[in-house]
Amino acid sequence: MxxxxxxxxxxxxxxxxxxxxxxxxxxxxxxxxxxxxxxxxxxxxxxxxxxxxxxxxxxxxxxxxxxxxxxxxxxxxxxxxxxxxxxxxxxPAMLRRWIADPHAARPFDSLAVYDAPGPQEQAACQALGAALA
Structure with a gap:
């Protein structure tokens, strides 16, 4: 559409x-x-x-x-x-605060019971965080 x-x-x-x-x-x-x-x-x-x-x-x-x-x-x-x-x-200000939060910076730590993302997914999340910082 x-x-x-x-x-x-x-x-x-x-x-x-x-x-x-x-x-x-x-x-x-x-x-x-x-x-x-x-x-x-x-x-x-x-x-x-x-x-x-x-x-x-x-x-x-x-x-x-x-x-x-x-x-x-x-x-x-x-x-x-x-x-x-x-x-x-x-x-931007809220996003910076959210990314600086240790729990948000490591979202996959709390998902240990689920399938963990691979290195590519983790690298993509880290690159996004760095770009927005």
């Missing part, structure tokens, strides 16, 4: 997908904003559409980011896909 890229559509998607983060219950949320943002193959029309959609989403993201900034909330597009853009909405 794709939707028109407007400020209202983006605001609705943020509210629908990020309510716990907006309420201060969690430090971050991810959601996919549907649309064609990455063209696969060499179709010139699709490449132009994807380029146009990326520019439009970034244009509409800017006023939302400015409106949320006084509340300590940041927005960023993490990646572009042919089926949508992965949008990360987060509270």
């Amino acid at each position: 794709t939707r028109e890229i407007t400020k209202q559509a983006l605001e609705a998607a943020i509210i629908r997908n990020c309510s716990p983060m907006l309420a201060g219950l969690k430090p971050a949320c991810l959601f996919t904003f549907p649309g064609v943002f990455l063209a696969q193959g060499e179709h010139v029309d699709k490449q132009e559409l994807a380029r146009s959609n990326r520019a439009k989403l970034l244009e509409e993201l800017e006023p939302c980011a400015k409106a949320l900034a006084p509340s300590g909330i940041s927005l960023r597009v993490l990646t572009w896909r042919s089926c949508g853009a992965l949008v990360y909405v987060y509270r």
Whole structure:
């Protein structure tokens, strides 16, 4: 499903997908904003559409980011896909505190009874933590 890229559509998607983060219950949320943002193959029309959609989403993201900034909330597009853009909405200060918490920094220690993640999963979590610190 794709939707028109407007400020209202983006605001609705943020509210629908990020309510716990907006309420201060969690430090971050991810959601996919549907649309064609990455063209696969060499179709010139699709490449132009994807380029146009990326520019439009970034244009509409800017006023939302400015409106949320006084509340300590940041927005960023993490990646572009042919089926949508992965949008990360987060509270940097809260995220830093959460990552600094020893229990959060070692989430797998408390999961010893379950299948432990492999080295790749642990490295990915550590890299994410380092990038956000």
